[in-house]
Amino acid sequence: MATESLHLSALTAKWLQGGGEMGELIRAKDWSRTSLGPVGDWSPSLRTAASICLGSKFPILIWWGPDFTMLYNDGYRPMLGTKHPRSLGQSGRECWSEIWHIIGPMLEGVRSRGEATWSDDQMLPLHRLGFTEECYFTFTYSPIRNDAGGVEGVFCAVMETTERVLAARRLATLRALAANAPEGHNATIACCDAVTTLAATPEDTPFAAMYLVETDGTTLTRVSVAGLPGDEATLPALVRLDAPAGELERVLASACTVESAKSCRTLDVEATPLPPLPARPWPELVRTVACLGVTQPGQSRPYGVLLVGISPRRPLDPAYRSFLELAAGHVATSIANSRSHEEER
Secondary structure: OOHHHHHHHHOOOOOOOHHHHHHHHHHHHHHHHHHOOOHHOOOOHHHHHHHHHHHHOOOEEEEEEOEEEEOOOOOOOHHHHHHHHOOOOOOOOHHHHHHHHHHHHHHHHHHHOOOOEEEEEEEEOHHHHHHEEEEEEEEEEEEOOOOOOOOEEEEEEEEEHHHHHHHHHHHHHHHHHHOOOOOOHHHHHHHHHHHHHHOOOOOOOOOOEEEEEEOOOOOEEEEEEEOOOOOOHHOOOEEEEOOOOOOHHHHHHHHHHOEEEEEEEEEEEHOOOOOOOEEEOOOEEEEEHHHHHEEOOOOOOOEEEEEEEOOOOOOHHHHHEEEEHHHHHHHHHHHHHHHHHHHHO
C-alpha cells in the first residue's frame, strides 16, 4: 500500500489532476481492490480516458473492461443519487442492475463490434432515490481503443433530459385540455372530456375523477371517472361537505373551499378504504392522490373538486404540483364556458 501510494503520488502530477470532488475520490481510492488494479498498472488508454473524464465539465462516465467498471466525473455524480459513492469502481452490472437489460446489450455491442451508439431521450427506470423513477437521458456510447486497436472500454457522454421531457408532455396535456374547453356542452360533458383527456396521459395522471357541487352547496356528486377499472364503483358517488364520513371525504370537502381553490392537497391511499388503484402504465399501485378545488377568481364557491392519481414513479415536486393546478384551472374554464352557454340558451 505504501509503494502504491508513492507511485500514485508521482503519477497524479502528470495525468490524474483536478476533477473536483470526483478527482479527490479517485486519487484517494485503493484501486487495487477493484478489477482495474493499482493505478500504476493502468494502461495508457485508461489513463487518457480518466484524464479526459475528470477534465470535462460535461457529465462523463467511463465503463472499463469486461465488467464495465465505472469511473465518472462531478457532472455525472448527481445522476447516481444514493448509489454514489459506492458506485465508483463498481461493476456496471451491479450498479445499474435495474436497467442492465436495456443498456447492457448496447455496451456489449460497442465492446464486441467497436461501433458507437446514440440514444435520444431514452427512458430508463432508475432506482437511485429509494423508488423506481421514470427518467430520461440522451447519451452516446463510444469505443475506447488501445494501441492495438482493441476495445478496452466505453466512453459515455450523457445528459439527463427528464425535466424537459416531462415538461413537454405536460404542456401537451394542458393544450389538449384548453382545446377541449367547449362552449356548446353542459358542465357534466365538459368534466367528462377533461377527465378523459387527463387519463390519456397515464404517466402523469394514472386516473382522474371530477366531483361537482350540487346547488344545495352541501353535496359533491361524482360526474366522471377515467383510468380506473370499475370506474363507477371505486370512488364514492356522493360526498357530504358538512359531514365527511372518512379521510377521502374529508380531503374532498377541504379541497372544495375558496381558501384552498386550485391548491394541490394530497391523500395517502393507505389511509382510506379505497381498493388498490393501478398506476397505468407502471406495475406499481398509486400511493398518493391529489385533490384540487376547481374554481375561477371571484367565485364564492368552487365548481367542485378534481381528483388525480399521482404517478408512483415521479416525486410530487413543485413542477408536478404546478401542472396539476394549471389542469384544474383549465377544467374550471371549461365548466364556466359550458354554464355560460347554458345560461344564454
